[in-house]
Amino acid sequence: MDISLIHINIMPYHASSLPLVKLVNNGKVCAPRIRNLLGDREASITPKQTHPTSLRFSWRISSSFSSATESRPIMEDEMKKMERFDSDSAASLLKELRGTFASGKTKSYEWRVQQLKNMIKMIDDNERAIMEALQQDLAKPRFESFVSEISLTKAACNHALKELKHWMKPEKAKTAITTFPSSAEIVSEPFGIVLIISAWNYPFLLSLDPVVGAIAAGNSVVLKPSEISPATSSLLAKLLEDYLDSSAVRVVEGAVAETTALLEQKWDKILYTGNGKVGRIVMAAAAKHLTPVILELGGKSPVVVDSNVNLKVSARRIAAGKWGCNNGQACIAPDYIITTKAYAPTLIDGLKNILEEFFGKDPLESKDLSRIVNSNHFSRLAKLLDEDKVSGKIVHGGQRDETRLMIAPTILLDVPEDSLIMNEEIFGPLLPIITVDKVEDSFDIIKSRSKPLAAYLFTSSKKLEKEFVENISAGGMLINDTVVHLTNPSLPFGGVGESGIGSYHGKFSFDAFSHKKAVLYRSLYGDAPVRYPPYTPGKLRILRAILDGSIIGAILALIGFGKKKLE
């Protein structure tokens, strides 16, 4: 193709200082491999496909590129339109995806498998780039990125690939005498077009893990990654475009305006990961179109520590869940500890020792600790720590470096219940410890608050464990460990009450994105006149027997021997 046909418009991006490019081929927007552009502007640019609809594509691109490209002047109105992904662009995107879904392409087993395989290849090919993006967004240690983002996403793909055939099979359902003669099954069918809005703390996993479920169930997907982790967001946009079928799977980057434009559309299912405030907005928007939602929210996940535990292992598992998972910025990270007054000093010592083992004497210098995502969150956390009634309660840590957005693992003892830190999800490296006289007293504290996403208990007492499991409500529950329940595909992951609606992971993801269609096959034989008008007392007698599940009674009634009182 003639390269001179390609016009490149450069304009400022509304959310960051990086410029945006738009590629126009003969008046049509096209989607060339942006990598080629970045790598070598002399390289021939081949559009992967052209989009006849008015869809606009935007990429972030290095500014050095702008000076050397052939660009035409940008019209002001066009500039305005390009500034953000608006309702019109969202509507035309949906229209295109509806077309793909209606073609039936995404429903085939082969298509689903191919997409999942492509995703694995995408992850394998780009492991380094993914780690770098996460490093850029969160200073996430490579190891952590590998363990909690890359591997888990890949494991989800592999698990789905292995089980998909089995999941897709219609489930036979029993039929009863009431519908005899018949057979029944439950068929899983895709909802249609689903929207996935993900979060910044695990920007790779929380974006792709739901996408795996949506694809496995045969849906078309739009992913809106979080703008708070921009490097991962743009990497996802590029990778999904390159590796997956872009007629069915799309990424829309952006912030509030773009999300609002997306939420105005009619989706067949929405999965949102984030906080309760936005969760409410998402659900209210979904209500307008009667769209079912899955809300993956957070909450203050408590850890109850009994005094009879193996200190070293317990402290290590708590520390790993708190600071070893994105430095506390995880929805299932331990939020606060409840332990007995007597045991608290021992536990604090144990935690201190482990922290030194994990992150050295000066944790702010550790390469193994994530930073705080941005300055907003840094000042939010600083505010929690600086509250008058809280600042004196620090028993370990407390160091921070605003320029590098680092906060050291910090332990606080006996903060007041009415403090800010005890009334919002901490989502950072601060760990308050609340003390009680008896460990059982912890139940009332947990129950008096909204239901958390996870609840943890460390104990060697079977009795306490039983009581905890029976009395505490939470999305998930883990005894003698933290966080790892998330990695188990045989357990549903999701909240209850304030911590969310719906669940996913493994088969639950498939189910979350499938409508379970009831299918009943009846035969035309054995057509009982009893169901039809005109209605007679005899018919009532037979119905009574059938609905009571009594075959004998039905037969007796049919041959006129029914004894029950009637009319």
Next chain:
Amino acid sequence: MALAELGLGPLGDSLEELRWTFESGKTRSISWRKAQLQALLNFLRDNEEQILEAIHEDVGKHRVEAFRDEVGVLIKSLTHNLDCLEKWVAPKKTKLPLAFFPATAELLPEPLGLVIIFSSWNFPMSLALEPLIGAISAGNTAVIKPSEISPTCSSFLATVIPRYLDNKAIKVIEGGAAIAAQLLEEKWDKIFFTGSPRVGRIVMSAAAKHLTPVTLELGGKCPVVLDTRFSSSEMEVVVKRIAWGKWGLCNGQSCIGVDYVLVEEKSAFTLIGLLKKAINKFYGKNTKECNDYVRIINEHHFERLHKLIRDPEVANSIVHGGSVDKEKLFIEPTILLNPPLESEIMTEEIFGPFLPIITLKNIQQSAGFIKSRPKPLALYVFTKDETLKKLMISQTSSGSITFNDVAFQFLSDSLPFGGVGQSGMGRYHGKFSFDEFTHEKAVLRRTLLLDLEPRYPPWNDFKLKFIRLLYKYDYFGLLLLLLGLKR
């Protein structure tokens, strides 16, 4: 007792009491749940006469129909739940990969808390009590807000239910839109609503404020696809079932009743002839005087329906019936042939005794016809052709599909009942009701005895390799790595 007279205070107190009861843990015990289900069974058995009477009073249903669709169905569900409850409440063990060793995992069903059930007037007993059976089985406390459009049943439930069920855990609150709005302001742990998509949207918006999960049982235009390749005796059964699915289920005023029929052009007149015959057989020559024929619920709905057929083009398409009597809220069984597709009768849920027949060149086109409209609650396909069956299952989307019958999916405890898209979200009946009112808590138990070092920082290459193998479940590789034999 009308809450409008009482104001906010007593309502607040009632809910406070229900929450307190839930907190006390009483409703969680299996014996409590069973006792309540048993009490509900007694309520139905003791009061069968009065219930059938009340339904007749409100909706004009014949007692056999009312028994079949309301009392009988509820007894069936209660018996089923009493039989299965112990199995359902037991925690489910789940499999764990070896990497988790030593650990056990289970799914523990726990009640959501305080739930509210908004029921609808067309099946005033079963749509109020069927969800309640699920709510009780799952161990919740519950409020029922029966429809004010069926006032006799509503006040019957409000007076008699407290005599049978635990009044501290289950309450009936009567009222109209104002009370409903007030109730929706409250924070519930689940809202179960049966009714129209319009109100469904309001309910879900209100629920969003408190992040309350909702089950919406809505309606939609449920089509019948009729492939006429049947023998003539089979055709008679087929048409009888269609006619029954239209006029025999609360006279079309039912969310799973037949809305319209799709048939090939060449068979339309045979179908019309057989339908007339079936109507005659069911209700005799004079439907107006027939006791087995249900009247329209109220004047508002009568007017709504009458307006549908006053559209001149629609009126022209009437091939049978069409007579009305406002005094008696009577509308004759009415068949229409190819009314305009853009007319209201073909864009809105009919919810009444009109049966439009839409003809197609060939029956395969019906999949496209259905796909281009909002997803219905139920789809009925009459055919012997296996290919057509497969096509309909894979090409169309609906809450359920039933082959060769109408409405029977409703009776099956092993099939989920609920809509998709415009026809609703969530599902119930049998175990599905239990699940709908349950949170499945994931519980993983580990021990402190064995601990894998590589899980923890500080990170190094060895740990990375270790985790890599672990995620692949490559236990042999792990062993080699640990023995230092793997690079």
